[in-house]
Amino acid sequence: MWFSSQNGFLVPSLFNVSYRKNCSGHKLKEVTDSDTFSDNGKDDSDTKKRFHYHQDQRRMSLTSIVAVESPSSSNAPSRKTIDLGHGSDLIYIQRFLPFQQSWTFFDYLDKHIPWTRPTIRVFGRSCLQPRDTCYVASSGLTALVYSGYRPTSYSWDDFPPLKEILDAIYKVLPGSRFNSLLLNRYKGASDYVAWHADDEKIYGPTPEIASVSFGCERDFVLKKKKDEESSQGKTGDSGPAKKRLKRSSREDQQSLTLKHGSLLVMRGYTQRDWIHSVPKRAKAEGTRINLTFRLVL
Ligand SMILES: O=C(O)CCC(=O)C(=O)O
Numbered sequence: 001m002w003f004s005s006q007n008g009f010l011v012p013s014l015f016n017v018s019y020r021k022n023c024s025g026h027k028l029k030e031v032t033d034s035d036t037f038s039d040n041g042k043d044d045s046d047t048k049k050r051f052h053y054h055q056d057q058r059r060m061s062l063t064s065i066v067a068v069e070s071p072s073s074s075n076a077p078s079r080k081t082i083d084l085g086h087g088s089d090l091i092y093i094q095r096f097l098p099f100q101q102s103w104t105f106f107d108y109l110d111k112h113i114p115w116t117r118p119t120i121r122v123f124g125r126s127c128l129q130p131r132d133t134c135y136v137a138s139s140g141l142t143a144l145v146y147s148g149y150r151p152t153s154y155s156w157d158d159f160p161p162l163k164e165i166l167d168a169i170y171k172v173l174p175g176s177r178f179n180s181l182l183l184n185r186y187k188g189a190s191d192y193v194a195w196h197a198d199d200e201k202i203y204g205p206t207p208e209i210a211s212v213s214f215g216c217e218r219d220f221v222l223k224k225k226k227d228e229e230s231s232q233g234k235t236g237d238s239g240p241a242k243k244r245l246k247r248s249s250r251e252d253q254q255s256l257t258l259k260h261g262s263l264l265v266m267r268g269y270t271q272r273d274w275i276h277s278v279p280k281r282a283k284a285e286g287t288r289i290n291l292t293f294r295l296v297l
């Protein structure tokens, strides 16, 4: 097999290369998505390099990546499972959707979603939410309310491409079900989502949240709640308090770079025991769109 160099990595040259401006407006060279591509080892070295980078920044714990599962068929994109411990875990599929198709979704969502930037209440003060948002949900569900804001609920039928994305999620997560979707648009470096957990009662104690990202890649950071903040400390499965205090702080933080066309799934007790954020990043100049699919019980 022939290899060519792309962004410092050797990749098989049988894959087509295409160009698209990246979020800083620079020409970006990308391998046109071929689903078999993710199995050739490049995916891993790319990820490991990134993890080492984050490790340098003391944000990534390499030891917690417990499995890089082999795809069940050569067409399935490879997935990584990150065990956060105590019944919480993440799944990350970097090449979940094909690269060009992901840009088609991005353009559609950017143009057709009725984005709003609502005023929300944080610590008793009103402020403009630092990103655009929209909410889509099946009819008859309990309304979503967060930070004193109750978004208008749009219908799935208004935006048919959302159903295509949902179908793609069901293919990689058989048995899962989602009936609502929160969309976020980050218009540049200073848009962000602050530390929070999606632990609203309407999602139940162990919500599964499937998060698809398009456009400018951004860091997604998770931090373990202090034991008194989560009810996990009360279950007694994390050992005596003295032992808990000794735990290395690296185990309490995780960071991932969510790529264009990727899927991140948060499962188990992740919302009960962890908080997450998409921090401001000086270099993230372009627009990013993120979709979080959820199940309202
Ligand atoms: O943009 C993201 O990746 C995360 C968004 C998020 O955490 C949320 O909508 O609750």
Ligand SMILES: [Fe+2]
Pocket: 196, 197, 198, 276
């Ligand atoms: Fe969230």
